[in-house]
Structures are given as C-alpha cells and as structure tokens.
Amino acid sequence: MTKDEVRQAILDILADIAPDEDMNSINDEATLREQIDLDSMDFLDIVMELRKRFNIEVPEKDYEQLVSMASCIQYLQPILNDRQLAS
Amino acid sequence: MKRNWLKGARSAYDVVVVGSGLAGMTAANLLSKLGHSVLLVEHHYNLGGLATWFKRKGGHILDISLHGFPAGMIKTFRKYWTKEMADSVIRLKSIRFDNPQFQLNTTFDRVDFTNVLRERFGVVKEVIDEFFTTARSMNFYDELKMTTREMFEKFFPGRKDVWRFLMEPITYANGSTLDDPALTYGIVFSNFMDKGVFTFKGGTDQLIKKMKNELVKNGVDIRTHCLVEKVHLEGKAVRGVCINGQDIGCRSVLSNSNILNTVHKLVGDKHFSPEFIREVKQVRLNNSSCQVYIGIKKGETIDNAGDLLFTSVADEYNTEKILDKQVTSRTFSFYYPEIRPGSDRYSIVSSTNARYEDWANLTETQYKKAKENLIQTTLDVLEKYVPDIRKKADYFEAATPKTFKRYTLAPGGTSFGTKFEGLKISRNLPKEIPGLFHSGSVGIIMSGWLGAANYGVIVANEVDKFMRTLKDETQPLVTASV
Ligand SMILES: Cc1cc2nc3c(=O)[nH]c(=O)nc-3n(C[C@H](O)[C@H](O)[C@H](O)COP(=O)(O)OP(=O)(O)OC[C@H]3O[C@@H](n4cnc5c(N)ncnc54)[C@H](O)[C@@H]3O)c2cc1C
Numbered sequence: 082m083t084k085d086e087v088r089q090a091i092l093d094i095l096a097d098i099a100p101d102e103d104m105n106s107i108n109d110e111a112t113l114r115e116q117i118d119l120d121s122m123d124f125l126d127i128v129m130e131l132r133k134r135f136n137i138e139v140p141e142k143d144y145e146q147l148v149s150m151a152s153c154i155q156y157l158q159p160i161l162n163d164r165q166l167a168s
Numbered sequence: 169m170k171r172n173w174l175k176g177a178r179s180a181y182d183v184v185v186v187g188s189g190l191a192g193m194t195a196a197n198l199l200s201k202l203g204h205s206v207l208l209v210e211h212h213y214n215l216g217g218l219a220t221w222f223k224r225k226g227g228h229i230l231d232i233s234l235h236g237f238p239a240g241m242i243k244t245f246r247k248y249w250t251k252e253m254a255d256s257v258i259r260l261k262s263i264r265f266d267n268p269q270f271q272l273n274t275t276f277d278r279v280d281f282t283n284v285l286r287e288r289f290g291v292v293k294e295v296i297d298e299f300f301t302t303a304r305s306m307n308f309y310d311e312l313k314m315t316t317r318e319m320f321e322k323f324f325p326g327r328k329d330v331w332r333f334l335m336e337p338i339t340y341a342n343g344s345t346l347d348d349p350a351l352t353y354g355i356v357f358s359n360f361m362d363k364g365v366f367t368f369k370g371g372t373d374q375l376i377k378k379m380k381n382e383l384v385k386n387g388v389d390i391r392t393h394c395l396v397e398k399v400h401l402e403g404k405a406v407r408g409v410c411i412n413g414q415d416i417g418c419r420s421v422l423s424n425s426n427i428l429n430t431v432h433k434l435v436g437d438k439h440f441s442p443e444f445i446r447e448v449k450q451v452r453l454n455n456s457s458c459q460v461y462i463g464i465k466k467g468e469t470i471d472n473a474g475d476l477l478f479t480s481v482a483d484e485y486n487t488e489k490i491l492d493k494q495v496t497s498r499t500f501s502f503y504y505p506e507i508r509p510g511s512d513r514y515s516i517v518s519s520t521n522a523r524y525e526d527w528a529n530l531t532e533t534q535y536k537k538a539k540e541n542l543i544q545t546t547l548d549v550l551e552k553y554v555p556d557i558r559k560k561a562d563y564f565e566a567a568t569p570k571t572f573k574r575y576t577l578a579p580g581g582t583s584f585g586t587k588f589e590g591l592k593i594s595r596n597l598p599k600e601i602p603g604l605f606h607s608g609s610v611g612i613i614m615s616g617w618l619g620a621a622n623y624g625v626i627v628a629n630e631v632d633k634f635m636r637t638l639k640d641e642t643q644p645l646v647t648a649s650v
Contacts, residue, residue, distance in 0.1 A: 120243075122625065138636075
C-alpha cells in the first residue's frame with residue numbers, strides 16, 4: 082500500500098467512527114484528538130476496524146502510535162506492506 | 169410436553185454469550201457483525217436484564233432502570249447499535265433535590281452545577297473549576313488511595329451540604345459511597361456532568377425491541393427461557409456450555425452473569441489458580457435496591473414535578489442511612505406521556521438503595537407486610553409532591569432485593585455489580601482460562617447503562633482478538649510491533 086492508500090484507509094475508518102466530523106481538514110502532524118472529538122472508546126474502535134479490515138493486531142502498548150495521522154501512517158504502512166506480502 | 173427452547177439450535181457456535189443485559193447484547197451484536205457465529209442465551213423470557221419493564225392490567229407500563237443515563241449513551245447507540253436508537257435519546261429537563269439541607273432544581277450539567285455551587289452554596293469559582301478538572305482527569309490507571317471522602321474534604325472541607333449535592337445522585341447511579349476510590353466517583357460524575365441526564369423516547373420496551381430486531385438482523389441466535397448451567401472446559405480451554413441440560417459447543421464464552429456467579433457457579437473454583445480464587449473471595453458485592461411502581465389511572469394527569477427528584481428527610485448524607493430498611497431517602501422518577509409518543513399515561517417509580525440481608529430472611533407474612541409498608545410510606549412521601557396520589561393512581565407494586573435476585577440471578581440481588589476490586593477479576597478471567605470472558609456491571613465504573621454497554625464493547629474486542637488467533641492458527645495474525 083502506498084502512503085496515500087494507507088492515509089485513505091485510516092480516513093475511511095475515522096469517517097465511520099465520527100461521521101459528523103470534517104475529514105478533509107485533517108492536519109497530519111497534529112494529534113487526532115485535537116481535531117476530532119475522539120474518546121478512548123473511539124480509539125478502541127480504530128483498533129477493532131484495523132483488525133477487521135486488514136487483519137492487523139495493534140497491541141495495547143502501541144496505541145500511542147495512533148496519536149496523529151502522520152504517526153498512524155508511519156506505524157501502519159510497513160505492517161500493511163508485510164501483510165500484503167504474507168497473503 | 170415441556171417446550172424445547174433450544175429447538176433448531178446448532179451443535180456449536182464460535183461464541184456463547186451468557187445473559188442478555190446491555191453488556192451481553194452489545195457484545196453479541198458486535199461479535200456477530202465481526203463475523204463470528206453467536207448464541208445469546210437468556211434465562212428470563214425478556215431480553216435486557218436490568219434494562220427492563222413490565223406491563224400490568226389497566227394499560228400500565230413500568231420501567232425499571234430508565235431513570236436516566238449520561239450523554240455518552242447517544243454515541244454508544246450510534247456506533248454499536250443504530251442511528252435510529254441514538255436519535256431517540258432525549259434530555260431530562262429538571263432534576264430536583266429536596267432535603268433538610270437544601271431544595272433546588274438543576275439541569276445537571278457542568279454550567280448549571282457551577283452556578284448552583286456558586287450561588288446556592290457560595291463556593292468560589294476557582295475551587296469548582298479545579299474540582300471539575302480533577303474529576304475529569306481521573307482515569308483507570310490512577311492512584312487508588314484517595315477516597316471520595318478525602319477528595320471532598322480537600323475541595324469542600326466540612327461542607328456536608330455540598331457533599332450531599334455532589335454525592336447523592338451518584339450513590340443512586342451506582343451504589344458508590346464516600347469510602348470508595350475517588351476515581352470511581354470522578355469517572356461516573358464526569359460522564360453525567362458532560363451534558364446532563366438523558367432518557368430513551370419510546371421507553372425501555374421500545375429500546376429492547378429495537379435491539380432484538382438488530383440482533384436478529386445481524387445473525388445472532390437468541391434463546392430466551394434458557395439457563396446456562398455450566399461452562400465446560402477441556403484442560404484450560406473452553407469447550408462448550410450446558411443449557412437447560414443440553415450441551416452446546418463453543419470456543420469462547422462471554423459471561424454477562426455476575427462475576428462471582430461466573431467464577432463460582434458457571435465454571436467452578438477448582439478450575440482456577442488458588443491465588444485467583446483467594447482474590448475472588450475478597451470481592452465485595454454492591455448494594456441492591458427496592459422500588460415502588462405507581463401507575464396513574466387512565467385519564468388522570470399529574471402536574472410536572474420534575475423528571476428526577478432526590479428526596480431525603482435525613483439530616484445529612486449518610487451511606488448507612490441510605491441503605492437502611494427504615495427508608496429516609498428516595499429517588500422518584502416521573503414518567504410523562506412524552507416519553508412514549510402516542511400514549512397519554514403517567515407513571516412514577518420510587519427507588520431506594522437496599523441491603524439483601526434485610527429482606528432475605530423474612531417469613532412470607534413478614535415479607536408481604538414489609539412490602540406493603542414500603543408502598544404506603546412511599547406514598548406518604550409522594551403526597552407532598554403529587555397531592556392526592558392515592559386517588560390518582562390505581563396500581564401499586566413493590567420490588568425488593570429478592571425480586572432483583574430472582575430476575576437477574578445476581579447474588580444478593582446486586583444492582584450495580586461489585587465494588588472496585590471486582591473489575592480486576594473480570595479483566596483477568598481470560599488469563600486464567602483462555603476463551604473465558606466476563607462483561608457487565610462490575611467495579612462501579614463499568615455499571616449503569618453506559619458503563620455496561622461500553623464494557624460489552626471492550627470485552628467483545630478481546631473475544632474477537634482471541635477468536636481470530638484460533639481461526640488464524642494456520643495463517644498467523646500479523647502482530648504490529650516496531
Ligand atoms: C433499580 C435499578 C435502577 C437503575 N437505574 C439505572 C438508570 O437509571 N440508569 C442507568 O444507566 N443504570 C441504571 N441501573 C443500572 C443498570 O440497569 C445496570 O448497570 C445495567 O443494566 C446492567 O447491565 P449488565 O450488562 O451488567 O447486565 P444485567 O442487567 O445484570 O443482566 C444480566 C443478564 O444475564 C442473565 N443471566 C445471568 N445468569 C444467567 C445464566 N446462567 N443463564 C442465562 N442467563 C443468565 C440475567 O437473567 C440478566 O438478564 C439501575 C439498576 C437498578 C437495579
């Protein structure tokens with residue numbers, strides 16, 4: 082998956098979790114929480130969706146990697162690439 | 169011939185969910201949507217657990233636990249149920265207090281609470297803001313040493329009137345007291361203070377009907393009148409359950425039965441490590457409740473007396489007194505026709521916190537008399553707020569801790585699961601027996617409609633993770649690690 086594809090995949094998940102938020106204006110470097118109203122249950126939903134859509138398991142200790150769009154991409158892109166190679 | 173409530177059931181499922189409380193139903197719905205085959209088993213004839221209602225002759229519908237829930241429930245309905253359910257949530261307008269220390273009305277949100285604390289109680293704004301910030305910032309991982317009493321003492325030293333204002337509603341919401349960890353107070357108080365108190369338009373009956381339809385639509389096999397008697401293990405793995413004497417296979421069990429029932433009865437102490445059982449034995453149950461249901465005659469109306477009314481004749485807030493069989497404190501919920509569109513009926517439900525021991529050992533005559541006394545003393549108090557209540561109402565019934573035990577099977581008829589320490593047991597269950605999970609009212613913070621439903625989601629996530637590791641045994645799940 083390219084960086085843009087990973088970004089789009091994350092946006093798709095966020096749009097389902099927070100349908101009232103405007104995803105177009107997301108600044109990749111700032112924390113997601115600053116820009117979208119996300120609580121701890123929403124982060125759990127992101128983890129569940131990643132498992133459902135891409136068969137990726139994010140261990141609890143890595144939850145902090147999901148803090149901004151940039152860190153999500155940086156963290157998920159190599160795993161998504163591995164995933165594709167594996168399957 | 170006795171009806172076979174399991175007729176047509178499969179011989180095995182991925183997951184069996186034991187109990188259809190809000191945690192069990194929410195978890196079952198999510199797990200089914202995630203692609204697992206799910207059997208939802210409930211011993212009662214209705215789904216919902218404590219989120220329930222009953223109908224009585226004369227067109228009365230009486231709700232058990234629809235006094236109010238926090239704003240967060242809207243999001244929970246939308247994300248894990250349907251938008252339609254989320255859109256049916258409406259806000260309560262008036263929450264009243266009437267006791268020897270103060271009489272007031274509030275919309276029960278942060279802005280109004282701040283005003284009341286400043287104007288009625290003369291607390292300075294900086295202290296109030298800091299209190300709210302402290303309560304809000306508390307989380308699960310916090311230091312447990314501080315009790316709610318110590319927190320109140322720190323912010324509002326000696327102000328028993330303020331303590332009562334802040335504590336009484338929470339004691340009714342989850343049975344917690346001044347001596348429970350401050351974080352249990354902080355989390356629940358902040359949930360409510362977020363945006364006020366809410367209810368479900370259509371009543372509990374409509375809510376549960378909608379949930380049932382959704383479960384069916386998503387492929388959950390629902391079985392009522394079915395008691396799970398035992399969880400079968402093979403070594404340290406879950407192999408199945410015994411329901412009404414019949415064995416059904418499964419690789420994981422999510423128990424929505426009380427945590428102590430789950431360990432001691434459904435599984436059995438011998439399957440756990442002795443250290444674990446030692447800890448389980450330290451777990452204290454939360455208190456139970458009494459309720460009086462009052463159905464207003466058809467055609468009668470009552471003036472608006474607020475939505476929720478916290479009344480007490482006790483001098484000050486006192487945990488022991490709140491639990492005493494000699495009732496001094498009651499919460500009244502007033503249900504107006506607006507709650508059930510199309511209906512013109514009113515009902516009133518009085519709730520008090522209560523101890524199981526006070527009711528369990530009465531003879532049948534004593535029990536009947538005690539119930540009648542509860543009804544009459546409740547009406548005496550209600551007369552002050554709804555004059556001529558005895559003439560306006562034509563249906564009266566009481567529920568006691570024994571009633572709650574009978575319907576939910578919860579030990580001691582507990583209304584809100586266990587004290588804080590129960591949560592650790594619930595969380596550690598799968599570490600003892602892989603594939604065995606618990607969700608539902610536990611540890612104070614996971615109770616109430618919002619707590620139970622969200623905890624259902626949290627545990628469903630773990631069941632999903634576990635099931636995928638089983639299904640992917642041939643093709644291992646990619647674990648993300650940097
Ligand atoms: C009087 C009262 C008033 C309340 N008011 C409010 C309120 O206004 N707002 C709010 O948010 N919360 C309120 N609550 C709390 C709230 O109702 C509960 O915290 C919540 O509904 C509990 O959900 P749960 O998932 O833990 O399951 P429960 O409701 O406890 O349900 C568990 C289910 O499992 C079933 N079960 C147990 N064992 C078995 C078995 N072996 N086999 C088959 N089935 C089994 C039981 O029959 C039951 O249906 C109130 C509680 C009480 C008692």
